[in-house]
Amino acid sequence: MSDNGRRKPEDELINFFQSQQISNDRMHAIVKDTESNRRRRGFGLAIAACAALMAFSVLLHQNQLTSQRTDLVLREAALNHATKLRMDAQADTVIGLQQGLGELPFDIKLPESDFYKKLVLVGGRYCTISGNLAAHLKLASPDKSKQYSLFLTPYAENLKSMNSLEAKIEGVAVKLWQEQNVVYAFAKATGEEI
Secondary structure, three states: OOOOOOOOHHHHHHHHHHHOOOOHHHHHHHHHHHHHHHHHHHHHHHHHHHHHHHHHHHHHHHHHHHHHHHHHHHHHHHHHHHHOOOOOEEOOOHHHHHHHOOOOOOOOOOOOOHHHHHOEEEEEEEEEEOOEEEEEEEEEOOOOOOEEEEEEEEOOHHHOOOOOEEEEEOOEEEEEEEEOOEEEEEEEEOOOOO
């Protein structure tokens, strides 16, 4: 109170708010809502964390599968090159080989690189790359003293993420890449120059 017996505005405010009371039922409802919201937020965060963990696990698993599939394709190409299986068709031109491998549901296309123009086409055979029908072209150096393999198949979903990969497997160097919706693998003896 002031000196002349009047109340200060602050005192009036304090008295007003002290006179305001919340019923016990309303207080319990507010506390209950707060606890419920806290539980819901905690549950929501737990669900979000689980979803993030699952997404990370799926991504990691897919990367492992892609890596394993890539390794299998590289090994498959190395094995096919090393075993020197007989040709299903002998031809020295792509057109001739396409006719000789008439069951292929796709056109045989050499990669864009001039590198392949230096090699001589000898023939080819049917094979698979990661379960997809493919062509195994047998190539040779101009003097035919060295043998090479070029595998090709149309791009497929199970071949995605396989691009510009190289490996040396049991004495065979293999390069895997994609070009114009075609997946290629080139194999040669390790250390062999063209």
